[in-house]
Amino acid sequence: MRIALFATCLVDGLVPDVGKATVRLLERLGHEVFVPPGQTCCGQMHINTGYGGQAVPIIRNHVEAFATADVVVTPSGSCAGSIRHQHADVVRAHGHPRLADAAAEAASRTYELSEFLVDVLGTTDVGAYFPHTVTYHPTCHSLRVLGVGDRPLRLLRAVRGIDLVELPAAESCCGFGGTFALKNADTSTAMLADKMSAVIQTGARVLTAGDASCLIHIGGGLSRLRSGVRTLHLAEILASTAGTDAEMKAVAR
Incomplete structure (x- = not known):
């Protein structure tokens, strides 16, 4: 194909x-x-x-x-x-x-x-290896516009070595929303604070999602808090095998 x-x-x-x-x-x-x-x-x-x-x-x-x-x-x-x-x-x-x-x-x-x-492709096991504690944020457009449902979670559950933990209030928006974060900065910041609190509560070392925009937004906030939680796109985790860039980045950080 x-x-x-x-x-x-x-x-x-x-x-x-x-x-x-x-x-x-x-x-x-x-x-x-x-x-x-x-x-x-x-x-x-x-x-x-x-x-x-x-x-x-x-x-x-x-x-x-x-x-x-x-x-x-x-x-x-x-x-x-x-x-x-x-x-x-x-x-x-x-x-x-x-x-x-x-x-x-x-x-x-x-x-x-x-x-x-x-x-x-009809697969959930893509041969990935990622031995870290991970939580997943379902982004608004993937969840509500595309209706991807639990497809990302099914893929993550098949990753070898992963410890996948549930994110509280996972379906709540992170507050980015493209230009929403610019036009409604105070509201966006409050929504981000709620999302970061939920992420930290999980004890995960890595937050993943299917949209880089949301990860940049949340990751910036987590970095400013010195939370120790890193962000990686779903693709980076699924592409990971022992010793690859994403797997090593999570270890190095």
Whole structure:
């Protein structure tokens, strides 16, 4: 299967190890992965702040960049949610019916990482090894927009050596929400405080999630508290085997 990685602008610009881990994982499972050079942002920032018209050329670029892929996999529930539930509607609303059809077709080939592994490849055991205490935060878009359910947890439970502990009030938002954290800083900070308290309560040394944006938000707060809790994307844990980067990072920290 020829898989295209949609890295997302956040992963590409701030946490490239997440994209590398996704590629490493999929290749270990026997698949060819390529990264279309023309990819940029999915346009979610523009759409969610009311600039749908400005998102149209971004969506067109996205559709063209991934036109030749059998499937598109992204390590982001947020971006997958935008592609699947916003792209076609936005361009159709701005008078581009043919592009809307193409966007809908591209969306039908697009999967968040845990969805792809469980639903398309039919596997939960990806051969990972991560001997650390971990707790999982289900991000809002993956949970509420995509409905990934317990797929990430099923994958994590199959990781060898892991001690997976339940996160209290797991389904509560971390307070990031993209521009929400900027426009409603005080509320966002209060929500973050609740989430950090829950994470620390678990005694876990590692917090994982399927969206780098939420992990950056929570991780920044945990770092300022000197909590000793580190954040790793789900892809990094699933790609981990003995002595690999993510496994060693957790030990070194």
